[in-house]
Structures are given as C-alpha cells and as structure tokens.
Amino acid sequence: MAKKKIVSLEGAVKTDAGLSYKGIIMEPVVEKCExxxxxxxxxxxxYCPTYAQPEKKWAHGVCNFATHVRAEMDKAGKVKVNPLKASKRAARGR
Known part of the structure; x- marks a missing residue:
C-alpha cells in the first residue's frame, strides 16, 4: 500500500519571474499536466512541486512524473520498452 504524500508550497513567494520556492523559480503547469x-x-x-519547468518536461513526449498518463503503445500494440532494459531482461531469462 503506497502512502500519499501531501505536498504544500509553504514558504513560496510569487514574483514577476514566477513562483520562488526554496530558491527555485517555478513556472505554472501546462495544459498536459491537468x-x-x-x-x-x-x-x-x-504548480508542479516535482519539476520547476513542466513545459520542458513535455517537450520530448510524456512527462515521466505524470500520474495520469499510461505508457505509450507502439504500432504492434505492445508497450514501448527501453532496448537496453529489454536486453538485460532477456539475459536474465525473464
């Protein structure tokens, strides 16, 4: 059973550049983060307390922190797997 950690931005200050939290300027989330x-x-x-610039996280595909998105399927209908991980699994006999 996984525990849900409640995150608050306590101590954050809104500035012209964005939200300043623990010395980091955070940008608002993008539409894909909803x-x-x-x-x-x-x-x-x-705001995303995990990543300060959510737009850049989505620039090359799916954000790896996203809890609302599943792994993508390729054309054959199989989940995309990292080739290096796949070779290691095959070597172990899985």
Missing amino acids: GCERVVAFEGDN
Missing part, C-alpha cells in the same frame, strides 16, 4: 496528482494550487495558479 489531471496529474502532483499538481498543487497556489494563489490561483497550479
């Missing part, structure tokens, strides 16, 4: 369990509301905007 529905993620990690998103936290702060003064009318939503």
Whole structure:
C-alpha cells in the first residue's frame, strides 16, 4: 500500500519571474499536466512541486512524473520498452 504524500508550497513567494520556492523559480503547469496528482494550487495558479519547468518536461513526449498518463503503445500494440532494459531482461531469462 503506497502512502500519499501531501505536498504544500509553504514558504513560496510569487514574483514577476514566477513562483520562488526554496530558491527555485517555478513556472505554472501546462495544459498536459491537468489531471496529474502532483499538481498543487497556489494563489490561483497550479504548480508542479516535482519539476520547476513542466513545459520542458513535455517537450520530448510524456512527462515521466505524470500520474495520469499510461505508457505509450507502439504500432504492434505492445508497450514501448527501453532496448537496453529489454536486453538485460532477456539475459536474465525473464
């Protein structure tokens, strides 16, 4: 059973550059982040406490922190697997 950790942005300060939290400037989440369990509301905007620049996380595909997105399927209908991990699993006999 996994414990849910409640994250708050306590001590954060809203600035012109964005939200300053523990010395890091955080940008608001993008539309693709809506529905993620990690998103936290702060003064009318939503922020991701896990990654400061969510737009860059989605630039090359799916964000690896996203809790609302499943692994992509390829054309054959199988889940995409890292080739290095696949070779290691095959070597172990899995």
